[in-house]
Amino acid sequence: MGLYDRxxxxxxRRDETPLPETVALVITERDLxxxxxxxxxxxxxxxxxxxxADRVMVYVSVLDExxxxxxxxxxxxxxxxxxxxxxxxxxxxxxxxPVQVSIxxxxxxxxxxxxxxxxxxxxxxxVTSDEVDEETIENxxxxxxxxxxxxxxxxxxxxDFMIWQSVYSELYFTDVNWRDFRDRDxxxxxxxxxxxxxxxxx
Numbered sequence: 091m092g093l094y095d096r097x098x099x100x101x102x103r104r105d106e107t108p109l110p111e112t113v114a115l116v117i118t119e120r121d122l123x124x125x126x127x128x129x130x131x132x133x134x135x136x137x138x139x140x141x142x143a144d145r146v147m148v149y150v151s152v153l154d155e156x157x158x159x160x161x162x163x164x165x166x167x168x169x170x171x172x173x174x175x176x177x178x179x180x181x182x183x184x185x186x187x188p189v190q191v192s193i194x195x196x197x198x199x200x201x202x203x204x205x206x207x208x209x210x211x212x213x214x215x216x217v218t219s220d221e222v223d224e225e226t227i228e229n230x231x232x233x234x235x236x237x238x239x240x241x242x243x244x245x246x247x248x249x250d251f252m253i254w255q256s257v258y259s260e261l262y263f264t265d266v267n268w269r270d271f272r273d274r275d276x277x278x279x280x281x282x283x284x285x286x287x288x289x290x291x292x
Contacts, residue, residue: 098277102141107284110238113138114147114256116249119157119194121268122150128168130271135189136171137273141280145188145235146172149251152194155179161193177232182207185233192233197253204230204254231255239283241276243268260286 102109115134121127131148138146150165152158158178166176172188179194182203207230211217217226228234236255242248244267252259262279264271 092274095273095277098274098281099141102277102280102284105281105284109142109280110260110283111143112145112147112235112237112239113143114149114237114240114252114259116149116151116240116242116251117268118244119150119152119154119161121243122161122164124267124269127268128164130268132169133273134271134276137276139171139188141277145190147190147192147233147235147237147252149192149249150194151249151251155194158193165191165193182232184231190233190235192251195232196250197255198250200232200252201227201254203232227254239279241279243271258288260288 122131135146148165150161152161162176162178166174168174170189174189174191175185175187176191176193177183177185177195178192179199181195185192204227208217208222208226212219212222231254233252233255236257237252237259239262240252240256240259241262241264243264245263245265248261260283262282264275264279266272266275
């Protein structure tokens, strides 16, 4: 870490404002084709946990579904600082590991699957329609944790990721492409997060 990066890290640590415990990163399939992309991701995970995150969620948006199996294998073998769970289209198993990766599993598909599961539970008589609430839906989501901070690289454009969970998240857009993403870019996101007043919809 360079001198400027250490300066930023010191400012982040000395600020008494709480840091995000759950961080989500949104990148693309094309980003992972860039040179050193996986090394950048490994460094990002290292730094995120070093700076106080308990959980990191990575969403990889995918245009070519034929690339999903290769991406899954490569990401599952990533030298991660914490246990890693990878989910893709068609997966319904909950992801509770400290590092959660979604490859092309969009938020709308995840939400639709959750609603179907709740509807089946009502049909079976496990729950009545009057008993269905937010917690009922959340219990059926593949990614159960709401991120405090969502970082989108490359462009100021939202993606179909965690549309239920991120409703009260702080969103940070950077025009830095993933191939150029450095420690200082994450530290700047943390400083920006510390300067905000979270309202949780209020």
